[in-house]
Amino acid sequence: MKPFNLIIIALICIAAGLVAPATAGTADVVVTSSTIDPPVLMKGDVGTLTVEIMNNGAEPVAIRNARLYGSGVVALSDAYPSVGDIGAGTTKTFTFTIRADGGEGTFYPPFVLDFQNGGALRYPVPVQVEDTPLTASIVGKPDAFTEGRRGDVTIRVGNPRPNTASGVQVIPQGTGFSATPSSAFIGALTADAAGTAVFNLTPEDETDVTFRVLWRNGINTHAIDVTLPVTFGEDKRQADLFVTNVEVTPEAGGYRIVGDVMNAGLESARSVLIRPGAPATPTDPFRVYVVGTLDPDDAAPFEVTFRAERDATTIPVVVEYRDDDGNRYTGTTTVDLSGTVTVSAGESDEGIPIAGIAIAVLIAIGIIGAIYYSWRRK
């Protein structure tokens, strides 16, 4: 063989040796997995897409770049412009920040690997977008709200989404009320799970209370509101006090009212006080009568003493009590005085008559002096 032929053969063998492994390796690179956080996006959510590839071949493969394409779901992060080699039997992950810009549904943005030898790997990654929010409902509230009276309100939050919602919390918002706690943390709600939050609500005015439910889908914060209109009404269970069996007796300086007070409600009345109201002036010994706690269907006797103007024909008997939360309630019963008459002293006549005592002392001194003088002169 001629030397020239040997050189040609040698060059061909060298060239073949250089090209042959690369050509065989591109087929061995495969996408082994793709993950999205959060697994299901909502419209406008930002998430992370991670794609893992593996070189199943015996030789390393040179990769030029990696990109994510697609509409509906767009990549916010840049492509990988220069990836380099992926060794035989090794894996490599690519992470992209994506945003769901389209509507609901499942989108397939393609993941593309460009190899150094001009070949490419194209892999459509499924991305699910579902806009269903959490649900919130009021499952418990008082029969009626009363100004200043505390009532329990229970909010139930449910997760109809296919993925877990994290950091779920409920915050009451608005004016004209106070709530305890000021916010309630439920935490993570898995798919189809529900959690509850209980608030002690004390309204000061008629208002709308908005319970805002906040949660996170991945790094995206979402909120829904549920509104509770607060209008004042009569509590069907509250204590209801009646004054009965009233007997008015005139006595020196005023009147004495004896009667019974009865609780016709379904709750106990606490710190029950009974006193005569204006224009009557309470007098000793029973300016005010303290009954104490009056349970439902219980009755207690009372008596009050007071003075009234000469032309007074009726006076109010005021009944005060508190509920279990300490809220004060006042009721009035009008008592007729026209059938009774009495004599009453003026306001200025109360207390010790200092002037009268002084006059008496002066008179005593004068008389004792006169008597002493008369015996001295005897």
Add this chain to the structure above:
Amino acid sequence: MNTGLLRVLIDPGRFFEDRMQDEPGLKMPALIVLIYAIISAVAAALMVNVIIDILPAEAQAFAVFGIAIAVVGALIMGFLTWIVVAAVLHIISMLFKGEGAFTRTLEFTGYAFLPQAIGGIIGAAFSYRIISGLTIPVVTDPEQIIMVTEALAEMIAADPLTQIASLVGILFVLWSANILIFGMKHARNLSTRDAVLTVGIPVALYIAYILITLLGLIP
């Protein structure tokens, strides 16, 4: 010191000693008792006026009639009291072998009403103060009139000023008693001890009665 009638208040011993030099005269004692009776009548009229105020307008036409009865009654009671007191003292003094005409006892007892006249003015002032502070309703029912009258009596009795007025009244009684001791000593020619006993026994009983009433021991 000679200041006329007022001498009986502070120097009754000398006053009665001087009076014993003259014949018994009842004009001045009667005048003193009359003044005392008039003051009592005014106080009584004041009280009756209050009670009349309870009555309805048509019944108040009888107010003058009621007041007139009260005034006349008080005048009569004033003189009756004078005579009764003089008689009681005269009788008691007999136990101590007192000597002297009843006219003299009556005369000197009349002078002893002078502190009562002064006390009557002060008592009337106290009564007016007590009554003016009361609010008394107008009633039409006879039962209510009784009810209000009872309440009025309770109110007046319970008033601290009433108690003070009673104590002041006792002071004036003591003053009158002091004058009576000297009066009875001269009128009935008693020793000082016997005069004190003659006057002191009935006066002590009277004061005891007032105090017991004041303390509520007698309803």
